[in-house]
Amino acid sequence: MTGRPHQSFYQRYEGAILGGGSIVLLLGLWEAAWQAKMISPLFFSGPSAIAKQAVYAWTQGNLKGDLLYSGTNFTLGFIGAAIAGVVIGILVGWYRRLRMLADPLLNALYATPRVAMIPLILMWFGIGMWSKVFIVFISAFFPVLVNTVGGMRAIDRDLLRAARAFCASDWQIFKTVAIPGSVPFILTGLRQGVALGLIGVVVGEMFGGSQGVGFMVAYGGQTFATDTLFVGVFIIAAAGIVLTWLAERLERRFSQWRPER
Amino acid sequence: MAVKLQIDHLTKRYWLERESTQVLALNDVSLGVNDGEFLAIVGPSGCGKTSLMNIVAGLLPYEEGTVSIDGKQVHGPGTDRAVVFQHSSLLPWRTITGNVRYGMEMQKRFDETTMQQRAEHFLKLVGLTGFERHFPGELSGGMQQRVNLARALAADPVVLLMDEPFAALDSQTREFMQSELLKIWSKAKKTVLFITHQINEAVYLADRVAVMSSRPGRLKAIFDIPFSRPRTLALKRDPKFLEIEDKIWQLIEEESDRMGMVVEV
Missing domain, CATH: 3.40.50.300 (P-loop containing nucleotide triphosphate hydrolases)
Structure with missing residues (x-):
């Protein structure tokens, strides 16, 4: 871009400066109230105490182990869900009869809150890591699946007509129209899957077991260790922000051809 | 005749x-x-x-x-036969060149070199040289119809x-x-x-x-x-x-x- 008028540093980063400013302001007020002993450490905590606890848990405690444990559970479950969701979604979306067979079953499963299945999953997989992996899987699987099926079904009739007129075979239509057309839907599914998978891993670890960030939050609550609890909450929030941001980047990367950017 | x-x-x-x-x-x-x-x-x-x-x-x-x-x-x-449709029906994720090649690719009548040459030739004929790497969404309706026409002509219909x-x-x-x-x-x-x-x-x-x-x-x-x-x-x-x-x-x-x-x- 040439000829763009010069922008000052503030103009260029106005959004980041205002957004960051509000967070800094809030943290400052919170810390001031904490220092003034206006907050009971039994029910809440202060930024400095949380930071101190985070450093302690990282250097002396088991924070590294908890992060690794939760991270592994999430990664395994999510990758499984992404692969299964996309593959099954493409098949169900492409084959009409398969869709008729699978639709009622999938809708019923989709409508069931996954949290309700956690006790059952614990019975199946025990309280070890595989129950968590499976909870992440089942949480992330459905959004990926439903969006992929939606993408396959939303084939543009005009494109289909054009492909047919140029003698395209079913396989060619699948490759050149159905799959590329589904990519934005699949990526939306993955983004939703990331968010739900993250909830899955936290809730799963709260329910059973003795490790992970979810456990850390639950344990902090049970022992009135509010600073530990907040370390966990902030880690989960940060993970959510980073993963969603990555998923959005990926979405944008693959929808380069979209006119509205 | x-x-x-x-x-x-x-x-x-x-x-x-x-x-x-x-x-x-x-x-x-x-x-x-x-x-x-x-x-x-x-x-x-x-x-x-x-x-x-x-x-x-x-x-x-x-x-x-x-x-x-x-x-x-x-x-x-x-x-x-090749059809120029009312709605350009271009593949939005393909570049202009990719779209002009589309009919030829589906019909598999030309080798890679010929397809590329024909795509360039017909893009030039419809006056869209310079837009090869653009996406259809970046083009006006009239330009999209030129691509639509180039795609059909490139397929060399009777x-x-x-x-x-x-x-x-x-x-x-x-x-x-x-x-x-x-x-x-x-x-x-x-x-x-x-x-x-x-x-x-x-x-x-x-x-x-x-x-x-x-x-x-x-x-x-x-x-x-x-x-x-x-x-x-x-x-x-x-x-x-x-x-x-x-x-x-x-x-x-x-x-x-x-x-x-x-x-x-």
Whole structure:
């Protein structure tokens, strides 16, 4: 871009400066109230105490182990869900009869809150890591699946007509129209899957077991260790922000051809 | 002159399941398009011209009558035809070059080098050199229709089918595209079957204009358009042009009066 008028540093980063400013302001007020002993450490905590606890848990405690444990559970479950969701979604979306067979079953499963299945999953997989992996899987699987099926079904009739007129075979239509057309839907599914998978891993670890960030939050609550609890909450929030941001980047990367950017 | 596209006694019926009645979309249509000829079909909406186009393109099955190209009867799509659609129907995730190559890639008639050369050649012909790496969403409606045209020409059809290709454009772009099309056509030298509901578009572009009537769709008359080529847009104000346009108009209007319906312009 040439000829763009010069922008000052503030103009260029106005959004980041205002957004960051509000967070800094809030943290400052919170810390001031904490220092003034206006907050009971039994029910809440202060930024400095949380930071101190985070450093302690990282250097002396088991924070590294908890992060690794939760991270592994999430990664395994999510990758499984992404692969299964996309593959099954493409098949169900492409084959009409398969869709008729699978639709009622999938809708019923989709409508069931996954949290309700956690006790059952614990019975199946025990309280070890595989129950968590499976909870992440089942949480992330459905959004990926439903969006992929939606993408396959939303084939543009005009494109289909054009492909047919140029003698395209079913396989060619699948490759050149159905799959590329589904990519934005699949990526939306993955983004939703990331968010739900993250909830899955936290809730799963709260329910059973003795490790992970979810456990850390639950344990902090049970022992009135509010600073530990907040370390966990902030880690989960940060993970959510980073993963969603990555998923959005990926979405944008693959929808380069979209006119509205 | 050799006949490229021959339509003989073509009749198309649709069955309306709900009312268990049949609708006659095309009734005994016979028409020949000569080698290198530009033939336009004009008619009010519901006259079956879209059905006719879909049948010739191989997108709609037919049972009564024959459609043949170079003497071979057609059923289903074939490499001897290419369609320029009303909506550009370009693949939004493919670049302009990728879209121009699309028809050729599907038909697998050319090797990679030839496809690339043909894509470049036809992009140049439609005046889109420099836009190779753009995506369709970045182009205006008129430019998208040029890509649509280049895609069809690149597939090297015997007969080029154009299904109201400018109907979705604004009137200025449409006029401009009409004169562009004539320039491109004079270089590409293709046999063209062009469908439109605009009488002046048909008269301006075509060597002959076939007029269809509605319900059932029948061929009502064929007009020879005597104007020499190259034609300029100023031709549309020529008294002789207006006279032919008026004659076709009256024919369609009288038809519509008979049917008791309003002609859409």
